[in-house]
Amino acid sequence: MNTIPVSEAPRSLLIRILRHNPCDPDSAPHFESFELEEAEAMTLFIALNEIRQTLDPSLQFDFVCRAGICGSCGMIINGRPGLACRTLTRDLPQCITLAPLPGFELIGDLSVNTGKWMRGMAERLETWVHAQHLERVDIDQLEQRMEPELAEKLYELERCIECGCCIAACGTAQMHEDFVGAVGLNQVTRFHLDPRDERSDAEFYQLVGDETGVFGCMTLLGCEDYCPKDLPLATQIAFLRRRMVATAR
Amino acid sequence: MPGKLSAWPARVDVLQSLSGLLLVLFVWAHMFFESSILLGEDAMYRVTKMFEGEPLFGKPYPLLVSAVGIAVLTLVVVHAVLALRKFPGSSRQYGQLRQHMGALRHPDTTLWYVQCVTGFLLFFLVSVHLYTVITQPGNIGPYASADRIWSERFWIVYALLLVTVHLHAAIGVYRLAMKWYPPTGANPRAHRRRRKRAMWCILAFFLTLGCASLLTYMYLGYQHADRAGERYQPGTTVLATEED
Numbered sequence: 340m341n342t343i344p345v346s347e348a349p350r351s352l353l354i355r356i357l358r359h360n361p362c363d364p365d366s367a368p369h370f371e372s373f374e375l376e377e378a379e380a381m382t383l384f385i386a387l388n389e390i391r392q393t394l395d396p397s398l399q400f401d402f403v404c405r406a407g408i409c410g411s412c413g414m415i416i417n418g419r420p421g422l423a424c425r426t427l428t429r430d431l432p433q434c435i436t437l438a439p440l441p442g443f444e445l446i447g448d449l450s451v452n453t454g455k456w457m458r459g460m461a462e463r464l465e466t467w468v469h470a471q472h473l474e475r476v477d478i479d480q481l482e483q484r485m486e487p488e489l490a491e492k493l494y495e496l497e498r499c500i501e502c503g504c505c506i507a508a509c510g511t512a513q514m515h516e517d518f519v520g521a522v523g524l525n526q527v528t529r530f531h532l533d534p535r536d537e538r539s540d541a542e543f544y545q546l547v548g549d550e551t552g553v554f555g556c557m558t559l560l561g562c563e564d565y566c567p568k569d570l571p572l573a574t575q576i577a578f579l580r581r582r583m584v585a586t587a588r
Numbered sequence: 589m590p591g592k593l594s595a596w597p598a599r600v601d602v603l604q605s606l607s608g609l610l611l612v613l614f615v616w617a618h619m620f621f622e623s624s625i626l627l628g629e630d631a632m633y634r635v636t637k638m639f640e641g642e643p644l645f646g647k648p649y650p651l652l653v654s655a656v657g658i659a660v661l662t663l664v665v666v667h668a669v670l671a672l673r674k675f676p677g678s679s680r681q682y683g684q685l686r687q688h689m690g691a692l693r694h695p696d697t698t699l700w701y702v703q704c705v706t707g708f709l710l711f712f713l714v715s716v717h718l719y720t721v722i723t724q725p726g727n728i729g730p731y732a733s734a735d736r737i738w739s740e741r742f743w744i745v746y747a748l749l750l751v752t753v754h755l756h757a758a759i760g761v762y763r764l765a766m767k768w769y770p771p772t773g774a775n776p777r778a779h780r781r782r783r784k785r786a787m788w789c790i791l792a793f794f795l796t797l798g799c800a801s802l803l804t805y806m807y808l809g810y811q812h813a814d815r816a817g818e819r820y821q822p823g824t825t826v827l828a829t830e831e832d
Contacts, residue, residue, distance in 0.1 A: 419692055419693075440807055457611055505703055513684050514684050515681075544593060548598060550673075554598065557674055558700075559700050561692060561694050564696070572795070577767065577769060586598075587599065588595070
């Protein structure tokens, strides 16, 4: 006789959230627990929305795309950085502890200002195409062609969503606030690879050739191991390190 | 090189890696020579005389051993000074690192912390060992070493040195490989796991070899304790004398 599979009783999740509102002088960092019934294929993003809708509308956290593309919902999940929208509660124990990503300005609860940090990093490392006579480029014309292999390599590095998980997973970045981290070094290798960028290796050295740049990296590999996009960050940093050493000779 | 950043950060980074690599190669070679005691007192005696230059100059010059000791000490100092810049520089940084490590529970971050701790311990342990080698280069031999290890209680220093230096060396080589040439290709994670497995195998091999030779020296020193200070003469053995 056929039997209809009966799903197990849903778990009751206990979600502990580190809460603090830096704009409120009376606020002190504290953990607050919320009980929630687990649903099928529930992500942390869904759980957090349910908490905000049914238990506490004042809970602050960020999201935009819900699909691991925007990088807004990065947070510390049971001690490790990850994206809330890509984390299934069934992969976690019954008790889940959430905290904001360290190393970034806290907006409130789980929301941090990664945008401000990334903007500062981008300005410092000048992560845009540098070329002569850009003002004369006719944007109505087709761009100069690029080999598909090269375009794919560039696209691979462009997949970074600037979620900040690599900064939160990096012991160096946690100890040294001025370290540009894997996200910054990855962007430098991306523009180094781009044939449209006319900067020389010596010019790139001036951007990353010190302890706040590529020589500050201690190869702890947290960036690569916790990158939600599985970017080859260690490979990029090693490439940049070798290249910068060759330039300094 | 024009610009505000000098070439020194790059040079220092290479020098730290290079000095570490040279020291690891020295330590691993040292282990094979040191464990010649496993082949008998005569084998170890020949190795010591070889390093004193006897096959080359016709008679032993222990000062050659001192010279190598000074060169190794210099390399250790260079490596240590360069590595120190990566240590947490304040209690605030140390606290941040501890908190980060405790929460993340990330194996490679923990490996780096092991490097910090073992590196710190090696400042003291290597200094004691090299001081003995540099100041008493002639006192290296089957009985001289065994007496020092057993009768002068140096086995405590050597046992601690054995564990710390091999942890530091094996982890260091793995980290060096990951720093300069991390795995690429279709499955870099599997490649990295293989590298890590190789690191543990190398560590196990040298710890086994080191323990076996240290225990042999201790046993030899114990057998030779009543004649401590007496030097080995080729063709004789305290172990054979006991058995006779």
